[in-house]
Amino acid sequence: MLRPAGADRAQSCGWRFPGEGRYYVGMCFAASEKQLFPPSQAPEAWRLFFLLAVLLPTVAGTLIYYWHRDGWARHPLARSLALYALPQSGWQAVASSVNTEFRRIDKFATGAPGARVIVTDTWVMKVTTYRVHVAQQQDVHLTVTESQQHELSPDSNLPVQLLTIRVASSSPEVQAFDIRLNSTEYGELCEKIRAPILRAANVVIRQSLGDLFLETFASLVEVNPAYAVPSSQELEACIGCMQTRASVKLVKTCQEAAEGECQQCYCRPMWCLTCMGKWFASRQDPQRPDTWLASRVPCPTCRARFCILDVCAVR
Ligand SMILES: [Zn+2]
Ligand SMILES: [Zn+2]
Ligand SMILES: [Zn+2]
Known part of the structure; x- marks a missing residue:
């Protein structure tokens, strides 16, 4: 590259x-x-x-x-890369490190071709038509300096928030630069950047629709009746993320057993609350967030339909 x-x-x-x-x-x-x-x-x-x-x-x-x-x-690009070169190696070594990391699938990339933002494990880069800004992750400070609201984005009918983030390096030779991204990508950027991202006092970052839903989902499940696991049964790791223990069980509690569209699920607790929330959100129409909470989706394992009232936390 x-x-x-x-x-x-x-x-x-x-x-x-x-x-x-x-x-x-x-x-x-x-x-x-x-x-x-x-x-x-x-x-x-x-x-x-x-x-x-x-x-x-x-x-x-x-x-x-x-x-x-x-x-x-x-060349200006070679000179900006040379700032990070070790004494015994040249800018080519830095370029090959950038190239190697750029090819990895887990890099963060966003923005239009004229102002592309790329964050890899070691580098934060902004590529514009005539300039490539490069900063090393370990010595950058990121500050969200501005946020702009736009009522409609061209690719979806949802409002968007654009954030301007200043990338400053602790090394005085590296010029600070601004990157812009959608607030829904902010969470992904935070995961990739190891340094904390500061926020100017007047900037409020709106969460993505998915994150907002997960929060609401969790608070609704909390008020549902809890499900007591039989003492003989041991809770397994969630089969969605394998990170935490299974923590929810689907029990039809919204209506009487024979009434309504919901069905009883007979699966043992297999999913954590977050994964169940993500599954629920993934089955929704992204254009109609107002219908999400009232909808029914199939159990990820047995396909029995359930609503949010049927998601019970395991005690
Ligand atoms: Zn999970
Ligand atoms: Zn089931
Ligand atoms: Zn139900």
Whole structure:
């Protein structure tokens, strides 16, 4: 990914290398009445054009040549990477570390192609059209400086909140930069960043719909009747996350056994509250959050339908 190529840059800045020069030479023949040759006798405007046609590629070429010396070590990207190089190795070692981590599937990446934000295990990067900002995770301080509310996002009908986060490094040579992301991605970013993320006093970060639902789900389950496990039965690890013990059992308590759409589930407790909440949310229509709490979903194991009133905490 990181390959300082001056030629690419020169092309992308609009002056296709000898294009203007070719145009001038072409015009010498095509419009001979304009007396474009020799350039010293050409009209003022054409002389200026000729000058630019020669000067700009020369400047670009010189710049590329300057960057290219010492194996591209003077290229701005190589210089910003060199800040992190160990004394015995060069910027190439840093670049290959970035490349290796970038290929990992667990990196955090977000943003439009013109302002991409990438966080890997060691690096925080922002890639814009003309610049790559790189900071090392271990010496960055992140601060949420601003939040903007937008009523509708283009890809869903839900309101979105955009956060601006300032990434500052404790090393004075590294310039601070801002990254922007949707507040729903904030949780994912926090998981990837090891340093604490500070928050300006006036910024309130809205939780994602999923997180908000899990909170509500947990508080509703708390008021449902508890389920007492028979003493002979041992609680196993949750089969969803394998991190905690199973903590909920589906017992039809919303209506009498033979009434309504809910069915009795005969599975033993197998899921933790969070996984059951995530399962419940995953079966909902993301466009209609108002219907979530009243809906029925099938038990993840036996497919018996249940509602939130039937989710009982295990005691
Ligand atoms: Zn679980
Ligand atoms: Zn079941
Ligand atoms: Zn029910």
